[in-house]
Amino acid sequence: MNTIVVKNYDEMAKKGAEILYQDISSNPKITLGLATGGTQIGVYTHLRKLHENTPLDLKDITTFNLDEYIGLAPESDNSYHFYMNKYFFQPMGISKKQTYLPNGLAEDIAEECKRYEKLIVEHGGIDIQVLGVGSNGHIGFNEPKTSFHCRTHEVNLAESTIQANARYFDSIEDVPKKAISMGIETIMEAKKIILFASGSKKAKAIYQLLRTDEIDADWPVTILKTHPNVTIVVDEAAYNSD
């Protein structure tokens, strides 16, 4: 694993944006796996600034998001559809037909998960997967104890995730209890993975990833130790666990 430790959130976001900018420039037909959450807002904001200075050719890229809440419409301002439009697709001028997210309103969730997996395969798999990490070590919405072999699936969110994400909602009762998430196996098939983490709330998960040898389903992020091409951009608060 290539670990880059930076001073703070803003440095993480800048470094992350530079890496993504470089990767997209060198492969205009790239398929990106994208993540949401507060961690990525800065990365997307800086990427947009780089793109405004020297435009990337984005007409042939494709994006697949990691996850979406079940029961939220794309127009709901807490849905990941809404987040992606706001922070990435619209500012970068990426058209709707290039972007994919799981449909959290699908009548048959199991079918939707299969459809999503099939789409990823039809596009030749994911070249670069962007990841954040939950304070409980989740990647995507793959909560502790999820099988490392799962594909895109329906998830019951952990109580700690519902609490952590309540900050984005009017009240904790509004946080959906379920989501669709790419599976850990789906994520691990990406050719390259970039994980971002900032702040002391992520320190325990980063400790499990970088300072132990264990691959432990209680900390889903630890599976990244077995991937051949992982870059981690982490700030000091997330890196220093003491």
Ligand code: GLP
């Ligand atoms: C969320 C998302 C993840 C994200 C993580 C961290 O629940 N499902 O994809 O990486 O948790 O979120 P944040 O960056 O807001 O801390």
